[in-house]
Amino acid sequence: MATANDDSDNNNKASDRIKDSAQQIWLAGLGAFAKMQQEGSKAFEALVKDGAGMQKKTQQAAEETLAQAQTRMAGFASEFGTKAAGQWGKLENIFEERVARALEKLGVPSAADVAAMQARIDALEAQLKHRGGSAAGHSETATPAKTARATARKTAARKTAPAVAAKKTVRRNKGGSAG
Structure with missing residues (x-):
């Protein structure tokens, strides 16, 4: 023990x-x-x-x-x-x-x-x-530019003609001279 x-x-x-x-x-x-x-x-x-x-x-x-x-x-x-x-x-x-x-x-x-x-x-x-070359005897040949200008003038004249006529009519109606 x-x-x-x-x-x-x-x-x-x-x-x-x-x-x-x-x-x-x-x-x-x-x-x-x-x-x-x-x-x-x-x-x-x-x-x-x-x-x-x-x-x-x-x-x-x-x-x-x-x-x-x-x-x-x-x-x-x-x-x-x-x-x-x-x-x-x-x-x-x-x-x-x-x-x-x-x-x-x-x-x-x-x-x-x-x-x-x-x-x-x-x-x-x-x-x-x-x-133009075949018609060489002509003194003045129409060029495309001249032809185009002439056509443009004619077209412009046709377009402006009625306007000019209308202005003349208006002037006459107002008692003015047709000129």
């Missing part, structure tokens, strides 16, 4: 072991502190070096991510520009068609009509030159 003395010895041994462990932990802490004081600057420099390396890696990763984002945005912008240009082309065609229809309703000749008339005028001028 265990006596009270045995229990007391066991308690003393456990207490001694705890004291020894606490003493060793304390000494280990003091040793670490002393070592850090001795090698503190070396450790600080090592930490700075590690931090600089980490910053460089992080910066490279950020630059790569930014470059990828810029590439994607450039692709989106290009695609958007292509789509927008296509839409502008469609809008331009619609506008041109509507203007052409409006001009046609107003009786304005189209570019094709003007080109056809120009070709016809060129053909008529060539015929006139050909006939």
